[in-house]
Amino acid sequence: MRHLLALLPTLPLLAAACTGTSATDGGSGSSSSGSGCLASAAVGTEIGSDDGGALRVKLLGLVPDPPVKGDNTWTVEAHGAGGAPFVDGTLVLRPFMPLHAHGTNPARFDGTLTDGGAWVFPPFDPFMPGRWEIRFSAEADGGVPGGSVVFHACIDG
Numbered sequence: 001m002r003h004l005l006a007l008l009p010t011l012p013l014l015a016a017a018c019t020g021t022s023a024t025d026g027g028s029g030s031s032s033s034g035s036g037c038l039a040s041a042a043v044g045t046e047i048g049s050d051d052g053g054a055l056r057v058k059l060l061g062l063v064p065d066p067p068v069k070g071d072n073t074w075t076v077e078a079h080g081a082g083g084a085p086f087v088d089g090t091l092v093l094r095p096f097m098p099l100h101a102h103g104t105n106p107a108r109f110d111g112t113l114t115d116g117g118a119w120v121f122p123p124f125d126p127f128m129p130g131r132w133e134i135r136f137s138a139e140a141d142g143g144v145p146g147g148s149v150v151f152h153a154c155i156d157g
């Protein structure tokens, strides 16, 4: 926590700098918090691994929607190679704030597989305003889809 406390006095300055970039970030059609942060975390969005793996994750439910500071409960669906549902093993969610290079405490949240084949995650708290990466990865004994899938969430203050 020490590095977090050291950063606190600089936060208003960082927020002001971020707002100043909004003019060049617009136009993609993604939702935005108005602070220049572009979010990709929206119900129905499905994206694949950004690092060459086969894992694909689709967002089925965000509570609340859009994500907020405080508890967020996400439900997703995951697929691996050939589009096969990823249901053997564990789907893991890790929130990460790139600006300050930190995650949450705890750092990882393990999904629970429902009868319908969806993964439900325990509440996670992106506790600072700004852009967060919500990273998914698959873990299993033996073969796993591989790679990580990253959604971006814009958290308001």
Ligand SMILES: [Cu+2]
Pocket (backbone or CB within 6 Å): 097, 099, 100, 102, 128
């Ligand atoms: Cu932070």
